Amino acid sequence: MIYATNGSGDCKNAVSIKNLTVKYRETPAIAGVSLDVLEGDYLGIIGPNGGGKTTLLKAILGLVTPSCGKISVYGRKPGKSEKLIGYVPQISALDKAFPITVRQVVQTGMLKPNFTLFHQYTQKDKEKADEYLKRVGIYKLKDRMISQLSGGEFQKMLIARALAVEPKLLLLDEPTASVDASSAEQIFSLLSELNQSMTIIMVTHDLLAVSSQVKTLACMNGRLVYHGGTQLNEEIAKALYGYPLDLLKHGGMQGI
Amino acid sequence: MLLSLFQYQFVQNAVIASIFASIVCGIIGVIIVEKRLIMMSGGIAHTSYGGVGMGYFFGFEPIIGALFISVLAALGIGYIKRRGGTRSDVVIGLFWSLGMALGILFIAMMPGYPPDLTSYLFGSILSVTRGDIYFMAAFTFIVVLVITILFSYWEAYMFDEEFASIIGIKTAFMEYLLFVLIAMSVVVLIRVVGIILILALFTAPTAIAGLLAKNLKLRMVLSIMIGSLFCFAGLWLSYVLNVASGAAIVILSAIGYLFVYITFLIKSKLRNEIN
Numbered sequence: 001m002i003y004a005t006n007g008s009g010d011c012k013n014a015v016s017i018k019n020l021t022v023k024y025r026e027t028p029a030i031a032g033v034s035l036d037v038l039e040g041d042y043l044g045i046i047g048p049n050g051g052g053k054t055t056l057l058k059a060i061l062g063l064v065t066p067s068c069g070k071i072s073v074y075g076r077k078p079g080k081s082e083k084l085i086g087y088v089p090q091i092s093a094l095d096k097a098f099p100i101t102v103r104q105v106v107q108t109g110m111l112k113p114n115f116t117l118f119h120q121y122t123q124k125d126k127e128k129a130d131e132y133l134k135r136v137g138i139y140k141l142k143d144r145m146i147s148q149l150s151g152g153e154f155q156k157m158l159i160a161r162a163l164a165v166e167p168k169l170l171l172l173d174e175p176t177a178s179v180d181a182s183s184a185e186q187i188f189s190l191l192s193e194l195n196q197s198m199t200i201i202m203v204t205h206d207l208l209a210v211s212s213q214v215k216t217l218a219c220m221n222g223r224l225v226y227h228g229g230t231q232l233n234e235e236i237a238k239a240l241y242g243y244p245l246d247l248l249k250h251g252g253m254q255g256i
Numbered sequence: 257m258l259l260s261l262f263q264y265q266f267v268q269n270a271v272i273a274s275i276f277a278s279i280v281c282g283i284i285g286v287i288i289v290e291k292r293l294i295m296m297s298g299g300i301a302h303t304s305y306g307g308v309g310m311g312y313f314f315g316f317e318p319i320i321g322a323l324f325i326s327v328l329a330a331l332g333i334g335y336i337k338r339r340g341g342t343r344s345d346v347v348i349g350l351f352w353s354l355g356m357a358l359g360i361l362f363i364a365m366m367p368g369y370p371p372d373l374t375s376y377l378f379g380s381i382l383s384v385t386r387g388d389i390y391f392m393a394a395f396t397f398i399v400v401l402v403i404t405i406l407f408s409y410w411e412a413y414m415f416d417e418e419f420a421s422i423i424g425i426k427t428a429f430m431e432y433l434l435f436v437l438i439a440m441s442v443v444v445l446i447r448v449v450g451i452i453l454i455l456a457l458f459t460a461p462t463a464i465a466g467l468l469a470k471n472l473k474l475r476m477v478l479s480i481m482i483g484s485l486f487c488f489a490g491l492w493l494s495y496v497l498n499v500a501s502g503a504a505i506v507i508l509s510a511i512g513y514l515f516v517y518i519t520f521l522i523k524s525k526l527r528n529e530i531n
Contacts, residue, residue: 063421082422082423087418087422094415095290097466098414099471099472100471100472108408108411108415108416108420109423111409111425112424113425113426117406119407
């Protein structure tokens with residue numbers, strides 16, 4: 001396979017997905033997805049549970065193998081794109097009781113792929129970690145145990161860890177899922193700031209955020225229902241959730 | 257009176273063996289409890305019984321057989337877990353029983369009187385020889401070394417394996433390595449508490465240390481100390497009451513854990529009431 005050598009097109013794409021299908025055993029989680037994410041974009045991915053949002057994210061990360069189709073991240077295969085992608089997982093996937101401090105977590109983002117025997121974090125690593133913590137606004141918590149953090153603080157710490165990778169592309173899986181409203185606001189304003197220097201792809205349930213924050217929108221329901229500007233219309237909402245947009249607006253938007 | 261006991265070679269050996277056992281348990285125990293690999297470790301331990309039987313049958317040192325088979329089981333279980341096709345607990349269950357069954361088969365096929373295998377099943381710390389000590393020392397050293405030289409990576413792997421693999425750390429390699437280390441720890445522990453009782457020594461000191469220690473290194477060091485304490489106390493108890501040392505150590509560990517757990521429970525209840 002040839003990546004990023006066929007002229008101008010691919011160079012501007014942070015992520016290029018062509019006809020992607022991922023199956024778990026025989027059941028397709030996503031089918032026939034083609035999607036280009038431009039460099040500098042801020043893409044929000046929405047869709048119902050089981051719609052394949054997380055699967056799409058995992059395919060970009062190289063954590064699941066596609067049954068067919070192609071993905072390239074800055075012209076490289078997924079899984080070979082280490083140090084290009086900063087990943088922010090869902091909080092619920094992690095053990096909050098793990099004995100580690102906030103700064104130590106951020107430092108793990110600086111580990112290099114090749115093993116260095118007797119590796120120790122240097123003073124410089126520490127200072128860098130502190131910088132990232134300042135950037136996400138939780139510097140004063142640097143020596144706290146992670147078990148003492150609130151949901152919002154934990155999420156910010158994970159963003160700082162992703163930044164420690166010094167990525168060109170930031171992938172976030174529901175960054176505001178277990179976070180209070182004011183932290184969510186802070187996280188969104190942080191993300192728009194970060195978007196000035198990196199591409200962002202965010203899976204979210206937060207429809208309000210989608211309309212106000214992201215630049216482009218992708219709607220997943222097993223396949224790619226919509227990809228484009230942030231103006232959702234009736235037809236798309238129906239294809240996504242099976243009922244018109246009015247209901248989404250009036251009923252609890254965030255919990256869908 | 258207690259001091260005069262130390263004049264005996266077998267008591268010295270028992271104490272040294274207890275220390276080695278506590279070291280591997282403290283280090284590996286913390287990792288397997290955090291990564292939820294306790295049953296997998298149980299599987300690896302029990303499979304090694306097949307190796308013990310094999311050793312007797314073919315006439316080589318049974319502990320070498322145990323090492324060989326448990327490493328094989330570790331790699332096998334690791335491979336199947338990674339492929340994720342068959343549910344790994346099914347495979348662990350099968351390995352667990354198959355290993356034991358092979359052990360029984362080999363022993364049954366041996367000509368002459370069957371050897372007494374209770375020391376492998378339940379441990380017999382007072383019969384540890386100088387040769388055993390050297391053997392245990394070597395494997396304890398390997399375990400400590402491998403964990404120390406890659407400590408930063410182990411920490412990242414334990415906290416968030418997925419993230420570690422995304423930034424390019426070879427987590428698959430680390431997982432296999434961990435399984436082999438578990439197999440080696442099993443071999444160190446067999447003489448002290450025996451195959452069947454190993455899980456208690458892997459979990460109890462670690463769980464207590466987990467309630468007390470706030471960082472990973474400290475948690476390991478503390479569980480080594482708590483493990484030693486249980487081993488020494490168990491040793492003494494087995495001497496006084498004339499019961500099997502492995503059983504004494506395990507019962508003490510379980511009681512110790514329950515005691516600390518209940519203390520913590522009451523403490524947090526009291527704190528809640530004050531608030």
